[in-house]
Amino acid sequence: MSSTNPHVVWHNTSITRQDRETLMNQRGCVVWFTGLSGSGKSTLANAVEVELHKNGIHTFLLDGDNIRHGLCATPKLLEPQYGETFSQRFGLGFAAEDRQENIRRVGATSQLLVEAGLVVLTAFVSPYRNDRERVREWVTSKGKLGDFIEIYVDTPIEVCEQRDPKGLYKMAREGKIAHFTGITDPYEEPLKPELHLKGDRPLEELKQEVLAFLKQRVAVG
Protein backbone atom coordinates (compact mmCIF):
# COMPACT_ATOMS: atom_id res chain seq x y z
CA MET A 1 0.00 0.00 0.00
CA SER A 2 1.21 3.46 -0.80
CA SER A 3 1.91 5.89 2.00
CA THR A 4 -0.50 8.34 0.42
CA ASN A 5 -3.33 5.88 0.92
CA PRO A 6 -5.11 7.08 4.04
CA HIS A 7 -6.38 3.60 4.70
CA VAL A 8 -2.90 2.21 5.09
CA VAL A 9 -2.49 0.39 8.39
CA TRP A 10 -0.57 2.64 10.71
CA HIS A 11 2.08 1.00 12.80
CA ASN A 12 2.62 2.27 16.27
CA THR A 13 6.17 3.09 17.17
CA SER A 14 6.57 4.06 20.76
CA ILE A 15 9.14 5.78 22.90
CA THR A 16 10.05 3.57 25.85
CA ARG A 17 11.19 4.32 29.35
CA GLN A 18 14.67 3.28 28.30
CA ASP A 19 14.65 5.78 25.43
CA ARG A 20 13.64 8.51 27.85
CA GLU A 21 16.23 7.53 30.44
CA THR A 22 18.92 7.49 27.77
CA LEU A 23 17.97 11.01 26.67
CA MET A 24 17.96 12.15 30.31
CA ASN A 25 21.14 10.27 31.10
CA GLN A 26 19.74 8.96 34.37
CA ARG A 27 17.71 6.16 35.88
CA GLY A 28 14.17 6.84 37.04
CA CYS A 29 12.94 5.69 40.44
CA VAL A 30 10.53 6.52 43.25
CA VAL A 31 11.96 7.76 46.53
CA TRP A 32 9.06 7.30 48.92
CA PHE A 33 9.32 9.22 52.22
CA THR A 34 6.96 7.99 54.93
CA GLY A 35 6.51 9.14 58.51
CA LEU A 36 4.29 11.03 60.90
CA SER A 37 3.02 14.52 60.29
CA GLY A 38 5.82 16.81 61.43
CA SER A 39 8.49 14.11 61.03
CA GLY A 40 10.27 16.32 58.53
CA LYS A 41 9.75 14.09 55.50
CA SER A 42 8.52 16.89 53.26
CA THR A 43 11.33 19.26 54.17
CA LEU A 44 13.84 16.47 53.70
CA ALA A 45 12.37 15.45 50.33
CA ASN A 46 12.56 19.07 49.20
CA ALA A 47 16.16 19.41 50.36
CA VAL A 48 17.14 16.21 48.57
CA GLU A 49 15.42 17.38 45.39
CA VAL A 50 17.32 20.68 45.47
CA GLU A 51 20.59 18.79 45.69
CA LEU A 52 19.70 16.33 42.92
CA HIS A 53 18.59 19.20 40.70
CA LYS A 54 21.92 20.99 41.30
CA ASN A 55 23.56 17.83 40.04
CA GLY A 56 21.58 17.95 36.81
CA ILE A 57 19.13 15.20 37.75
CA HIS A 58 15.59 15.56 36.40
CA THR A 59 13.26 15.22 39.37
CA PHE A 60 9.71 15.68 40.49
CA LEU A 61 8.22 15.95 43.96
CA LEU A 62 4.73 14.79 44.86
CA ASP A 63 3.27 15.92 48.15
CA GLY A 64 0.04 17.21 49.60
CA ASP A 65 0.64 20.63 48.08
CA ASN A 66 0.39 19.50 44.49
CA ILE A 67 -2.19 16.73 44.71
CA ARG A 68 -4.77 17.73 47.26
CA HIS A 69 -6.45 20.25 44.98
CA GLY A 70 -6.22 18.14 41.84
CA LEU A 71 -5.57 14.42 41.56
CA CYS A 72 -6.77 13.70 45.10
CA ALA A 73 -9.15 16.61 45.67
CA THR A 74 -11.63 16.54 48.54
CA PRO A 75 -15.39 16.22 47.95
CA LYS A 76 -15.75 19.87 48.91
CA LEU A 77 -13.35 21.00 46.21
CA LEU A 78 -15.01 18.90 43.53
CA GLU A 79 -18.62 19.68 44.36
CA PRO A 80 -19.03 23.13 42.78
CA GLN A 81 -18.00 21.81 39.35
CA TYR A 82 -19.08 18.19 39.52
CA GLY A 83 -22.10 18.06 41.82
CA GLU A 84 -22.76 16.09 44.97
CA THR A 85 -23.03 12.49 43.76
CA PHE A 86 -19.80 12.68 41.81
CA SER A 87 -17.83 14.45 44.52
CA GLN A 88 -19.00 12.11 47.28
CA ARG A 89 -17.94 9.14 45.19
CA PHE A 90 -14.56 10.30 43.90
CA GLY A 91 -13.51 13.02 46.33
CA LEU A 92 -11.12 11.90 49.07
CA GLY A 93 -11.41 12.53 52.79
CA PHE A 94 -9.37 10.93 55.57
CA ALA A 95 -11.23 7.68 56.25
CA ALA A 96 -9.21 4.48 55.76
CA GLU A 97 -10.72 3.77 52.34
CA ASP A 98 -10.05 7.34 51.19
CA ARG A 99 -6.45 7.19 52.35
CA GLN A 100 -6.02 3.92 50.50
CA GLU A 101 -7.26 5.42 47.27
CA ASN A 102 -5.15 8.51 47.86
CA ILE A 103 -1.99 6.44 48.08
CA ARG A 104 -3.10 4.25 45.18
CA ARG A 105 -3.49 7.31 42.89
CA VAL A 106 -0.19 8.76 44.07
CA GLY A 107 1.48 5.40 43.47
CA ALA A 108 0.02 5.07 39.98
CA THR A 109 1.13 8.60 39.11
CA SER A 110 4.59 8.00 40.55
CA GLN A 111 4.95 4.99 38.28
CA LEU A 112 4.07 7.13 35.27
CA LEU A 113 6.67 9.71 36.29
CA VAL A 114 9.28 6.93 36.56
CA GLU A 115 8.24 5.73 33.11
CA ALA A 116 8.96 9.30 31.98
CA GLY A 117 12.51 8.80 33.28
CA LEU A 118 12.29 11.00 36.35
CA VAL A 119 13.56 10.59 39.88
CA VAL A 120 10.30 11.02 41.77
CA LEU A 121 10.27 12.02 45.42
CA THR A 122 7.07 11.61 47.40
CA ALA A 123 6.25 12.90 50.86
CA PHE A 124 3.07 11.46 52.37
CA VAL A 125 2.30 10.14 55.83
CA SER A 126 1.13 6.93 54.07
CA PRO A 127 0.44 5.25 57.40
CA TYR A 128 -0.67 1.82 56.18
CA ARG A 129 1.96 -0.80 55.42
CA ASN A 130 -0.31 -2.56 52.96
CA ASP A 131 -0.81 0.55 50.87
CA ARG A 132 2.91 1.24 50.67
CA GLU A 133 3.60 -2.38 49.75
CA ARG A 134 1.04 -2.22 46.97
CA VAL A 135 2.74 0.84 45.53
CA ARG A 136 6.08 -0.95 45.74
CA GLU A 137 4.62 -3.95 43.90
CA TRP A 138 2.94 -1.80 41.28
CA VAL A 139 6.02 0.29 40.55
CA THR A 140 8.41 -2.67 40.39
CA SER A 141 5.99 -4.86 38.40
CA LYS A 142 5.79 -2.15 35.72
CA GLY A 143 9.54 -1.52 35.93
CA LYS A 144 12.26 -3.33 37.79
CA LEU A 145 13.54 -4.18 41.22
CA GLY A 146 15.05 -1.19 42.91
CA ASP A 147 12.59 1.25 41.34
CA PHE A 148 10.93 1.82 44.71
CA ILE A 149 12.99 3.17 47.58
CA GLU A 150 11.16 3.50 50.89
CA ILE A 151 12.63 5.94 53.36
CA TYR A 152 11.21 5.89 56.85
CA VAL A 153 11.62 9.24 58.58
CA ASP A 154 11.36 7.96 62.12
CA THR A 155 10.86 10.97 64.35
CA PRO A 156 9.46 10.47 67.87
CA ILE A 157 5.88 11.63 68.05
CA GLU A 158 6.79 13.93 70.95
CA VAL A 159 9.15 15.80 68.64
CA CYS A 160 6.59 15.90 65.83
CA GLU A 161 3.96 17.22 68.22
CA GLN A 162 6.34 19.83 69.59
CA ARG A 163 7.14 21.03 66.07
CA ASP A 164 3.48 20.85 64.97
CA PRO A 165 4.17 23.11 61.96
CA LYS A 166 0.55 23.28 60.87
CA GLY A 167 -1.06 23.15 64.31
CA LEU A 168 -2.62 19.80 63.44
CA TYR A 169 -1.60 17.91 66.58
CA LYS A 170 -3.14 20.61 68.70
CA MET A 171 -6.40 20.32 66.78
CA ALA A 172 -6.30 16.53 66.93
CA ARG A 173 -5.77 16.63 70.71
CA GLU A 174 -8.73 18.97 70.96
CA GLY A 175 -10.81 16.45 69.02
CA LYS A 176 -11.20 18.80 66.07
CA ILE A 177 -9.63 16.37 63.59
CA ALA A 178 -10.82 12.80 63.31
CA HIS A 179 -8.52 10.09 61.94
CA PHE A 180 -5.26 11.76 62.86
CA THR A 181 -2.26 9.49 62.44
CA GLY A 182 -0.36 8.94 65.68
CA ILE A 183 -3.24 10.24 67.83
CA THR A 184 -6.48 8.56 66.81
CA ASP A 185 -5.26 6.54 63.82
CA PRO A 186 -2.36 4.08 63.67
CA TYR A 187 0.96 4.52 61.91
CA GLU A 188 2.29 1.20 60.72
CA GLU A 189 6.08 1.33 60.64
CA PRO A 190 7.87 -0.05 57.60
CA LEU A 191 9.34 -3.48 58.34
CA LYS A 192 12.09 -3.35 55.76
CA PRO A 193 12.50 0.17 54.42
CA GLU A 194 15.47 0.78 52.16
CA LEU A 195 16.51 3.49 54.57
CA HIS A 196 15.48 3.99 58.20
CA LEU A 197 16.37 7.47 59.39
CA LYS A 198 16.14 8.62 62.95
CA GLY A 199 14.47 11.89 62.15
CA ASP A 200 15.41 13.89 65.24
CA ARG A 201 18.70 15.02 63.73
CA PRO A 202 19.92 18.00 61.70
CA LEU A 203 18.47 18.27 58.20
CA GLU A 204 21.92 18.48 56.63
CA GLU A 205 22.91 15.13 58.11
CA LEU A 206 19.68 13.44 56.98
CA LYS A 207 20.02 14.90 53.53
CA GLN A 208 23.58 13.65 53.10
CA GLU A 209 22.53 10.19 54.22
CA VAL A 210 19.76 10.04 51.62
CA LEU A 211 22.03 11.36 48.87
CA ALA A 212 24.76 8.84 49.69
CA PHE A 213 22.19 6.07 49.51
CA LEU A 214 20.75 7.26 46.20
CA LYS A 215 24.19 7.64 44.69
CA GLN A 216 24.96 4.05 45.50
CA ARG A 217 21.59 2.58 44.54
CA VAL A 218 20.49 4.44 41.47
CA ALA A 219 23.72 6.00 40.32
CA VAL A 220 22.46 9.55 40.57
CA GLY A 221 23.82 12.58 42.37
Next chain:
Amino acid sequence: MSSTNPHVVWHNTSITRQDRETLMNQRGCVVWFTGLSGSGKSTLANAVEVELHKNGIHTFLLDGDNIRHGLCATPKLLEPQYGETFSQRFGLGFAAEDRQENIRRVGATSQLLVEAGLVVLTAFVSPYRNDRERVREWVTSKGKLGDFIEIYVDTPIEVCEQRDPKGLYKMAREGKIAHFTGITDPYEEPLKPELHLKGDRPLEELKQEVLAFLKQRVAVG
Protein backbone atom coordinates in the same frame (compact mmCIF):
# COMPACT_ATOMS: atom_id res chain seq x y z
CA MET B 1 19.99 28.55 66.55
CA SER B 2 22.84 26.36 65.52
CA SER B 3 22.44 24.05 62.55
CA THR B 4 23.30 21.11 64.78
CA ASN B 5 20.21 21.77 66.85
CA PRO B 6 17.63 19.28 65.60
CA HIS B 7 14.81 21.55 66.72
CA VAL B 8 15.91 24.31 64.39
CA VAL B 9 13.06 25.42 62.16
CA TRP B 10 13.61 23.92 58.74
CA HIS B 11 12.96 26.16 55.81
CA ASN B 12 11.50 24.62 52.72
CA THR B 13 13.30 25.40 49.53
CA SER B 14 11.57 24.04 46.51
CA ILE B 15 12.41 23.34 42.93
CA THR B 16 9.94 25.08 40.65
CA ARG B 17 8.60 24.27 37.21
CA GLN B 18 10.83 26.99 35.85
CA ASP B 19 13.91 25.39 37.43
CA ARG B 20 13.00 22.10 35.83
CA GLU B 21 12.30 23.65 32.44
CA THR B 22 15.62 25.46 32.55
CA LEU B 23 17.45 22.21 33.28
CA MET B 24 15.55 20.51 30.45
CA ASN B 25 15.97 23.46 28.12
CA GLN B 26 12.36 23.28 26.98
CA ARG B 27 8.87 24.44 27.81
CA GLY B 28 6.37 21.96 29.22
CA CYS B 29 2.85 21.71 27.83
CA VAL B 30 -0.04 19.31 27.26
CA VAL B 31 -0.82 18.28 23.71
CA TRP B 32 -4.31 16.84 24.02
CA PHE B 33 -5.46 14.66 21.11
CA THR B 34 -9.21 14.07 20.99
CA GLY B 35 -11.34 12.17 18.50
CA LEU B 36 -13.33 9.03 17.88
CA SER B 37 -12.02 5.55 18.47
CA GLY B 38 -10.10 4.65 15.33
CA SER B 39 -9.55 8.30 14.37
CA GLY B 40 -5.81 7.75 14.51
CA LYS B 41 -5.12 10.03 17.50
CA SER B 42 -3.04 7.46 19.38
CA THR B 43 -0.91 6.56 16.37
CA LEU B 44 -0.45 10.23 15.58
CA ALA B 45 0.47 11.09 19.18
CA ASN B 46 3.04 8.29 19.16
CA ALA B 47 4.50 9.43 15.85
CA VAL B 48 4.76 13.00 17.11
CA GLU B 49 6.43 11.83 20.31
CA VAL B 50 9.03 9.86 18.33
CA GLU B 51 9.87 12.97 16.35
CA LEU B 52 10.07 15.23 19.41
CA HIS B 53 12.26 12.67 21.17
CA LYS B 54 14.62 12.57 18.18
CA ASN B 55 14.94 16.31 18.61
CA GLY B 56 16.01 15.92 22.22
CA ILE B 57 12.67 16.95 23.74
CA HIS B 58 11.70 15.25 26.99
CA THR B 59 8.21 13.87 26.48
CA PHE B 60 5.61 11.59 27.96
CA LEU B 61 2.56 9.97 26.42
CA LEU B 62 -0.60 9.16 28.35
CA ASP B 63 -3.12 6.86 26.75
CA GLY B 64 -5.35 3.94 27.60
CA ASP B 65 -2.39 1.59 27.62
CA ASN B 66 -0.66 3.15 30.57
CA ILE B 67 -3.59 4.30 32.68
CA ARG B 68 -6.31 1.70 32.39
CA HIS B 69 -4.57 -0.80 34.65
CA GLY B 70 -3.35 1.75 37.16
CA LEU B 71 -4.52 5.32 37.66
CA CYS B 72 -7.92 4.67 36.07
CA ALA B 73 -8.33 0.95 36.67
CA THR B 74 -11.71 -0.73 36.28
CA PRO B 75 -13.63 -2.09 39.28
CA LYS B 76 -12.78 -5.61 38.11
CA LEU B 77 -9.05 -4.91 38.22
CA LEU B 78 -9.20 -3.34 41.68
CA GLU B 79 -11.47 -5.87 43.34
CA PRO B 80 -9.03 -8.73 44.07
CA GLN B 81 -6.77 -6.42 46.09
CA TYR B 82 -9.21 -3.85 47.40
CA GLY B 83 -12.55 -5.61 47.80
CA GLU B 84 -15.95 -4.84 46.38
CA THR B 85 -16.98 -1.63 48.14
CA PHE B 86 -13.72 0.10 47.34
CA SER B 87 -13.57 -1.04 43.73
CA GLN B 88 -17.18 -0.11 43.01
CA ARG B 89 -16.57 3.35 44.38
CA PHE B 90 -13.22 4.19 42.81
CA GLY B 91 -12.96 1.86 39.83
CA LEU B 92 -13.93 3.40 36.50
CA GLY B 93 -16.28 1.98 33.88
CA PHE B 94 -17.73 3.77 30.87
CA ALA B 95 -20.77 5.56 32.26
CA ALA B 96 -20.77 9.34 31.89
CA GLU B 97 -19.68 9.93 35.50
CA ASP B 98 -16.85 7.41 35.16
CA ARG B 99 -15.62 8.99 31.95
CA GLN B 100 -15.69 12.38 33.64
CA GLU B 101 -13.52 11.15 36.48
CA ASN B 102 -11.26 9.35 34.04
CA ILE B 103 -10.56 12.58 32.17
CA ARG B 104 -10.28 14.52 35.44
CA ARG B 105 -7.54 12.17 36.73
CA VAL B 106 -5.75 12.21 33.39
CA GLY B 107 -5.94 16.02 33.37
CA ALA B 108 -4.59 16.30 36.91
CA THR B 109 -1.73 13.95 36.10
CA SER B 110 -0.98 15.80 32.87
CA GLN B 111 -0.67 19.01 34.85
CA LEU B 112 1.85 17.36 37.18
CA LEU B 113 3.87 16.16 34.19
CA VAL B 114 3.90 19.70 32.80
CA GLU B 115 5.05 20.93 36.21
CA ALA B 116 7.88 18.42 35.83
CA GLY B 117 8.84 20.27 32.64
CA LEU B 118 7.69 17.65 30.14
CA VAL B 119 5.87 17.90 26.84
CA VAL B 120 2.93 15.64 27.57
CA LEU B 121 0.92 14.05 24.79
CA THR B 122 -2.44 12.50 25.59
CA ALA B 123 -4.62 10.32 23.40
CA PHE B 124 -8.14 9.78 24.73
CA VAL B 125 -11.50 9.88 23.03
CA SER B 126 -12.49 12.42 25.71
CA PRO B 127 -15.91 12.89 24.11
CA TYR B 128 -17.36 15.57 26.41
CA ARG B 129 -16.55 19.21 25.73
CA ASN B 130 -17.04 20.16 29.34
CA ASP B 131 -14.47 17.65 30.57
CA ARG B 132 -11.87 18.83 28.09
CA GLU B 133 -12.56 22.46 28.98
CA ARG B 134 -12.09 21.68 32.68
CA VAL B 135 -8.71 20.12 31.96
CA ARG B 136 -7.77 23.19 29.94
CA GLU B 137 -8.79 25.44 32.82
CA TRP B 138 -7.00 23.33 35.42
CA VAL B 139 -3.76 23.12 33.45
CA THR B 140 -3.65 26.80 32.56
CA SER B 141 -4.75 27.94 36.03
CA LYS B 142 -1.80 26.06 37.54
CA GLY B 143 0.51 27.22 34.79
CA LYS B 144 0.02 29.70 31.98
CA LEU B 145 -1.94 30.35 28.84
CA GLY B 146 -0.81 28.14 26.03
CA ASP B 147 -0.02 25.19 28.30
CA PHE B 148 -2.97 23.28 26.88
CA ILE B 149 -3.08 22.51 23.17
CA GLU B 150 -6.17 20.73 21.97
CA ILE B 151 -5.85 18.81 18.72
CA TYR B 152 -9.03 17.50 17.18
CA VAL B 153 -8.38 14.46 15.01
CA ASP B 154 -11.50 14.74 12.90
CA THR B 155 -11.87 11.47 11.03
CA PRO B 156 -15.26 10.55 9.55
CA ILE B 157 -16.91 7.83 11.58
CA GLU B 158 -17.24 5.71 8.43
CA VAL B 159 -13.45 5.64 8.13
CA CYS B 160 -13.01 4.91 11.84
CA GLU B 161 -15.51 2.09 11.61
CA GLN B 162 -13.83 0.67 8.54
CA ARG B 163 -10.45 0.72 10.30
CA ASP B 164 -11.90 -0.63 13.56
CA PRO B 165 -8.44 -1.65 14.79
CA LYS B 166 -9.73 -3.27 17.98
CA GLY B 167 -13.01 -4.60 16.60
CA LEU B 168 -14.91 -2.29 18.93
CA TYR B 169 -17.30 -0.79 16.37
CA LYS B 170 -18.35 -4.27 15.35
CA MET B 171 -19.06 -5.16 18.97
CA ALA B 172 -20.89 -1.88 19.54
CA ARG B 173 -23.05 -2.46 16.44
CA GLU B 174 -23.85 -5.91 17.79
CA GLY B 175 -24.93 -4.34 21.06
CA LYS B 176 -22.08 -5.96 22.99
CA ILE B 177 -20.65 -2.64 24.18
CA ALA B 178 -22.84 -0.08 25.90
CA HIS B 179 -21.87 3.62 25.88
CA PHE B 180 -19.80 3.51 22.71
CA THR B 181 -18.86 6.97 21.47
CA GLY B 182 -20.19 7.69 18.00
CA ILE B 183 -22.67 4.81 18.09
CA THR B 184 -24.64 4.94 21.34
CA ASP B 185 -22.89 7.83 23.06
CA PRO B 186 -22.28 11.33 21.72
CA TYR B 187 -18.98 12.86 20.69
CA GLU B 188 -18.97 16.59 21.31
CA GLU B 189 -16.67 18.26 18.79
CA PRO B 190 -14.24 20.89 20.07
CA LEU B 191 -15.49 24.39 19.24
CA LYS B 192 -12.11 26.07 19.23
CA PRO B 193 -9.32 23.50 19.20
CA GLU B 194 -5.81 24.81 18.72
CA LEU B 195 -5.56 22.49 15.74
CA HIS B 196 -8.35 20.87 13.74
CA LEU B 197 -7.00 18.06 11.60
CA LYS B 198 -8.98 16.25 8.97
CA GLY B 199 -7.88 12.80 10.02
CA ASP B 200 -8.46 10.93 6.79
CA ARG B 201 -5.02 11.78 5.44
CA PRO B 202 -1.57 10.14 5.49
CA LEU B 203 0.04 9.94 8.90
CA GLU B 204 3.19 11.69 7.70
CA GLU B 205 1.21 14.74 6.63
CA LEU B 206 -0.69 14.94 9.91
CA LYS B 207 2.51 14.51 11.91
CA GLN B 208 4.26 17.34 10.06
CA GLU B 209 1.30 19.60 10.65
CA VAL B 210 1.35 18.95 14.39
CA LEU B 211 5.12 19.40 14.59
CA ALA B 212 4.98 22.68 12.68
CA PHE B 213 2.32 23.93 15.07
CA LEU B 214 4.25 22.87 18.18
CA LYS B 215 7.43 24.45 16.88
CA GLN B 216 5.66 27.75 16.51
CA ARG B 217 3.66 27.61 19.72
CA VAL B 218 5.94 26.12 22.33
CA ALA B 219 9.32 26.53 20.67
CA VAL B 220 10.09 22.85 20.64
CA GLY B 221 11.16 20.51 17.84
